[in-house]
Amino acid sequence: MGIRQIDLLQGTLDLLILKSLSTGANHGYGIATRIHQLSDDVLKVEEGSLYPALYRMEEQGLIDSEWSVTENNRKAKFYKLTRKGRSAAQAEVDGWLRLSSAVTKVLRAIEQGA
Amino acid sequence: MKIRWPFISHKRDQDMSDEMAFHIESKTRELVGAGMSETDARLEARRRFGSVLKQKEAGHEIRTGRFFEDVLRDARHMGRGLRRSPGFTLAVVLTLALGIGANTAIFSIVDQLLLRPLPYPEGENLVMVYEAQSSNSHNSVSPATWLDWQRDNHTLERVAAWASGRAATLTGAGEAARLGVQPISAEFFPLLRVAPMLGRIINQDDDRPNAPPVAVIGHHLWQTRFGGDRNVLGRFIQLDDTATQVVGVMPPGFRFVFHDIDVWVPLQLDRNAPWRVTGGRFINVVARVKTGTPLVTARADMEQVARRLASLHEFNKNSTARLVPLREELTGQVQASLIVLYVAVGVLLAIACFNIANLLIARAASRRQEIAIRTSLGAERGAIVRQLLVESMLLALAGGTLGIVLARSSLDALVAFAPPGLLRGQELTIDARVLLYVAGLSVLTGLVAGLAPSVIVARRPIVESLHASSSRVTHSPRIRQLLVVGQVAMTVVLLCGAALLVRTVTALTSANHGFDQHGLLTMQVSLPGTRYPIERQVAFQQELLTTIRELPGVDSAGAASGLPVIGAPRAGTRFHRYSTPIVPPTQMSSATIRVVAPGYFRTLRIPVLRGREFTHADDANPTPGFIVNQAFVDRYLPNVDPLRESLMVRMRDENPYAPIIGVVGNVGEGSMRGAPRPTIFYSHSQLPLGPTLFVRTDRPVATAEAVTSAIHRMDPNLVIRNVRTFEEAVAESLAQERLTALVTGAFAVSGLLLASLGLYALLAFMVSERTREIGLRIALGANGRELTWSVVKDGLRLVSIGAVAGVALSLAVLPLFGTLLFGVTPTDTTTYAVVLGLLSAVAGLASYVPARRAARVEPLTALRQD
Numbered sequence: 001m002g003i004r005q006i007d008l009l010q011g012t013l014d015l016l017i018l019k020s021l022s023t024g025a026n027h028g029y030g031i032a033t034r035i036h037q038l039s040d041d042v043l044k045v046e047e048g049s050l051y052p053a054l055y056r057m058e059e060q061g062l063i064d065s066e067w068s069v070t071e072n073n074r075k076a077k078f079y080k081l082t083r084k085g086r087s088a089a090q091a092e093v094d095g096w097l098r099l100s101s102a103v104t105k106v107l108r109a110i111e112q113g114a
Numbered sequence: 115m116k117i118r119w120p121f122i123s124h125k126r127d128q129d130m131s132d133e134m135a136f137h138i139e140s141k142t143r144e145l146v147g148a149g150m151s152e153t154d155a156r157l158e159a160r161r162r163f164g165s166v167l168k169q170k171e172a173g174h175e176i177r178t179g180r181f182f183e184d185v186l187r188d189a190r191h192m193g194r195g196l197r198r199s200p201g202f203t204l205a206v207v208l209t210l211a212l213g214i215g216a217n218t219a220i221f222s223i224v225d226q227l228l229l230r231p232l233p234y235p236e237g238e239n240l241v242m243v244y245e246a247q248s249s250n251s252h253n254s255v256s257p258a259t260w261l262d263w264q265r266d267n268h269t270l271e272r273v274a275a276w277a278s279g280r281a282a283t284l285t286g287a288g289e290a291a292r293l294g295v296q297p298i299s300a301e302f303f304p305l306l307r308v309a310p311m312l313g314r315i316i317n318q319d320d321d322r323p324n325a326p327p328v329a330v331i332g333h334h335l336w337q338t339r340f341g342g343d344r345n346v347l348g349r350f351i352q353l354d355d356t357a358t359q360v361v362g363v364m365p366p367g368f369r370f371v372f373h374d375i376d377v378w379v380p381l382q383l384d385r386n387a388p389w390r391v392t393g394g395r396f397i398n399v400v401a402r403v404k405t406g407t408p409l410v411t412a413r414a415d416m417e418q419v420a421r422r423l424a425s426l427h428e429f430n431k432n433s434t435a436r437l438v439p440l441r442e443e444l445t446g447q448v449q450a451s452l453i454v455l456y457v458a459v460g461v462l463l464a465i466a467c468f469n470i471a472n473l474l475i476a477r478a479a480s481r482r483q484e485i486a487i488r489t490s491l492g493a494e495r496g497a498i499v500r501q502l503l504v505e506s507m508l509l510a511l512a513g514g515t516l517g518i519v520l521a522r523s524s525l526d527a528l529v530a531f532a533p534p535g536l537l538r539g540q541e542l543t544i545d546a547r548v549l550l551y552v553a554g555l556s557v558l559t560g561l562v563a564g565l566a567p568s569v570i571v572a573r574r575p576i577v578e579s580l581h582a583s584s585s586r587v588t589h590s591p592r593i594r595q596l597l598v599v600g601q602v603a604m605t606v607v608l609l610c611g612a613a614l615l616v617r618t619v620t621a622l623t624s625a626n627h628g629f630d631q632h633g634l635l636t637m638q639v640s641l642p643g644t645r646y647p648i649e650r651q652v653a654f655q656q657e658l659l660t661t662i663r664e665l666p667g668v669d670s671a672g673a674a675s676g677l678p679v680i681g682a683p684r685a686g687t688r689f690h691r692y693s694t695p696i697v698p699p700t701q702m703s704s705a706t707i708r709v710v711a712p713g714y715f716r717t718l719r720i721p722v723l724r725g726r727e728f729t730h731a732d733d734a735n736p737t738p739g740f741i742v743n744q745a746f747v748d749r750y751l752p753n754v755d756p757l758r759e760s761l762m763v764r765m766r767d768e769n770p771y772a773p774i775i776g777v778v779g780n781v782g783e784g785s786m787r788g789a790p791r792p793t794i795f796y797s798h799s800q801l802p803l804g805p806t807l808f809v810r811t812d813r814p815v816a817t818a819e820a821v822t823s824a825i826h827r828m829d830p831n832l833v834i835r836n837v838r839t840f841e842e843a844v845a846e847s848l849a850q851e852r853l854t855a856l857v858t859g860a861f862a863v864s865g866l867l868l869a870s871l872g873l874y875a876l877l878a879f880m881v882s883e884r885t886r887e888i889g890l891r892i893a894l895g896a897n898g899r900e901l902t903w904s905v906v907k908d909g910l911r912l913v914s915i916g917a918v919a920g921v922a923l924s925l926a927v928l929p930l931f932g933t934l935l936f937g938v939t940p941t942d943t944t945t946y947a948v949v950l951g952l953l954s955a956v957a958g959l960a961s962y963v964p965a966r967r968a969a970r971v972e973p974l975t976a977l978r979q980d
Contacts, residue, residue, distance in 0.1 A: 027133075027136065027137075028133060028136075028137055029136065029137045029140040029141065033144075047137065051133070051134075074136065074139070075132070075136070076133075076136045077129070077132070077133045077136070
């Protein structure tokens, strides 16, 4: 159990969305599926958090949206990174990596010490 | 419930729906692919998604804020906070309840008297019509003119005549009673469009001269005298000894102009009589403007009609038709008072609002850091402002609710205090209209009071607050000081206004009206004309006055037609001086007419300046002559010996010339405020007196009993009314002025208290902020007295600025109410000085208390703080 129930830390979802969009435009459902798959089914994005996050980021000018057609020939709203979003993504990724490696280091040290 | 905000475009909403639909669709296909049934898959997709609606709302929140839910959450949050500080909450709610309650009470009276539709269908179309002349714009109407108006106009649906109420004695239905009777023409009830509850109205057959007497009675009389018996119809009652048949009963609450009318009887004017020749103008006219016709059109039409009449008849020269809406007529006398009260109570509420704004700022200041932290954590400034507004709104609504209770009880108190006829008989209820007003007022109050703290929060940079230590920089002294200055200014206006009204009442009460008001007993006796023709009246009055003069404790006694000064105003009557050229009646001068019995002038101690007053020896004389007052001499007989002049007064059918036998001092008639008018006095042997008795005595109560029983020994069926001293009568006639002054005064004192509380709170706050500094200064040897003075000086500085502003405001505003004043000008220096003195005393006290606290600061304790 446990790990599937993890609530994404505030801010982490934004990072994941930004990163998943860095390879190309996608619709909401696609973003959720992609994060789910890439995390080996560990991270599950709640729809109730996903869309508010998308709207907020659009408001902040990090992403842009337009209606387009999927490969299955269905109309969907596609989100893509803006220039501002792209640089934000890079900065956020760097920050996250620094943070997580630091946390990992601490945890390792404590584990070894114990 | 789906809430759609007007500022979310419908397109955007649709956009979101489509996006959700796509997501659910895709999820469903995924689940079906994993082996789930189509129905289950769709359900699961929806379930995982949460409801589509919820999702959309979340979308709304990002874009626009879920306003209602946020407000509710804020309300719960702030409500808890308020419960945690009951002292603050109680102070604010009580202040607001006072402001809103007083406002509501006055509003419900204003609404009742000025705003509500008149109690007649399409009552806004009803107008009074006067045969106005340059000397009197509210002149009564000649029956001839009334009938011509009726015939010639094009804009009036109906034109009815009515006479002022007269009193009549009712016998034959229980104990004899005095009733108010209103004679009306047949057009009256159809014009008002009010149907009787029982029976019929007075019709054209009843309204012919000498038709059998009939009466329509009021609901109140029907209930009290006839026990609500439906068989009253057709019954005969004795009105002034005339058998009168009851033909109808009006519905409850029906009235016209006067509150104390119980019976309506036909006016029975002979519509073919040559009214223009006999000349009098003595009826009143009410008309209904045709539906859809503007008042200006009707006015123009009637002026046209009047011009035509003036060109045809000598009698109608110099007169025109003046239309006054009935509402204006009914509220004219109280309108000014009500406006004063409404303005005063509005100012009081503003003072209360400022007080609360001040308290809320202090409260917001103490939450400064909490707010700063929340802002830095991402709470939007708008959300914080919204919270503050929600808080003040909560307080205002609580205050409004309590205010309704307060309004109800103060209305009861007002009705108990108010003069009869002003509020009594009015249905002063707190109904849906008034409740709506309270709700609106509370919201407005909440907004106004919450505005200042919100503005401060919205403007202040967050970083500054976070960096500052707990209390510095945070209390927005400038705005709070401005609020106190504003309060003081408004209080000064209220105090000055109230003081001027109080001085008006004292001036009116103590004014010298030309006679000695003290120790003067008065009462009215009604002598029914049927049993008392004029000769019997004279004999009765002569005998009665002689009897009274012999009673113990009685100095002198006299009688007149009504009270001087405060009696009903009388129209002028035309007269002619024997020695001057004969002119048509319309060009003669006019004077006020009074009728007096011997002893009147001596009893009132009105000086007889020339000649003599009437004696009982004159009673048998067919031409006893006239007495005139000094104003008459000044105006019409300036350089002649008045005692050598003879007058003819157009009062009766036959009017022989008679000499002036005396000149007396001026006494106002009909008004306490106007200058005395030229007056001619008739002897009671010449015109009926309907006597008002005057008895000079130092024992009014005992004498009143003795006089009453003396009258009843002479005729047990006579009705005696208004037994009181003249001073009591003056007080009663001033009831409206006194009530206005009293209530305005109460508002002003409340305003003063609120303003001093505001000042006190501000200074106390400033002192507590400066505790450290003050402690340091004391430690360094500062003098306690100097410290006290420095705080008091702060307070007085604010008060002086407010006082200057208040005086300027008073000088600008109070002259607008100048017509209400008597014996004092709106810029009266003494009044202003007294108000400012009172203000400084109270403000000094309000500043002194926190100042003492400053001087008592323990240096060590203070320095250890922080």
